[in-house]
Amino acid sequence: MIAACRKAGKKLMLGYRSRFEPHNVEAIRQARSGAIGKLRYFRSEHGFVARDPNTWRMKKAQSGGGSLMDIGIYALQAARYMTGEEPVAVFAKETTDRSDPRFREVEDMIDFQLEFPSGVIGSCMSMYSANRNQFVLMGDKGRIELEPATAYSGQRMWVGGERSDKTLVTPPPGPYANQWVGQLDHMAQCVKENRETIVPGEEGLRDIRIIEAVYRSAREQKRIGLSG
Numbered sequence: 001m002i003a004a005c006r007k008a009g010k011k012l013m014l015g016y017r018s019r020f021e022p023h024n025v026e027a028i029r030q031a032r033s034g035a036i037g038k039l040r041y042f043r044s045e046h047g048f049v050a051r052d053p054n055t056w057r058m059k060k061a062q063s064g065g066g067s068l069m070d071i072g073i074y075a076l077q078a079a080r081y082m083t084g085e086e087p088v089a090v091f092a093k094e095t096t097d098r099s100d101p102r103f104r105e106v107e108d109m110i111d112f113q114l115e116f117p118s119g120v121i122g123s124c125m126s127m128y129s130a131n132r133n134q135f136v137l138m139g140d141k142g143r144i145e146l147e148p149a150t151a152y153s154g155q156r157m158w159v160g161g162e163r164s165d166k167t168l169v170t171p172p173p174g175p176y177a178n179q180w181v182g183q184l185d186h187m188a189q190c191v192k193e194n195r196e197t198i199v200p201g202e203e204g205l206r207d208i209r210i211i212e213a214v215y216r217s218a219r220e221q222k223r224i225g226l227s228g
């Protein structure tokens with residue numbers, strides 16, 4: 001798709017709507033501004049209870065994988081855009097009850113750790129057996145916490161030190177009515193102005209390569225280095 005769009009002179013943009021959601025945008029700004037000091041640790045858990053064993057999500061030929069390919073991308077993406085870094089290595093562990101009819105072909109839980117060049121550690125989990133949607137970014141002077149973080153609506157964000165003195169932060173309204181409008185308007189603006197989007201096809205390719213490394217790490221039970 002990347003090559004075809006480049007050859008045809010067309011723009012390719014991924015539907016990574018959270019990059020246009022005001023709480024996520026403000027969290028990125030706060031992290032970059034040094035509001036919580038030097039970044040040390042990122043934690044994200046994303047999952048929901050998948051109840052129907054016959055849905056396309058549970059068919060590997062249709063879904064490509066389980067929770068990691070579906071809801072896990074939100075945890076991975078957040079780790080990358082909140083730290084502003086690319087991981088250099090991953091280590092993962094899968095936990096799946098294969099006697100459960102939902103998980104005959106795809107995985108349930110994958111817990112994966114990302115190592116970043118600055119020393120920041122990203123700890124992420126995707127799952128199909130529990131409802132969870134949050135992330136926490138820890139610095140040496142405080143934390144940024146979103147829950148829910150990447151839902152369709154209802155985001156809440158806290159910034160501060162220990163849990164007792166965190167402050168609920170309402171971000172300034174974004175330039176768009178909502179995150180979907182934001183991504184579509186951004187695409188239109190990039191076409192009109194002939195500039196690259198903030199989530200081009202290459203962004204998705206990076207995620208897929210990391211996901212493949214996560215699967216390999218879980219399968220081989222070892223740390224996998226990532227090439228630039």
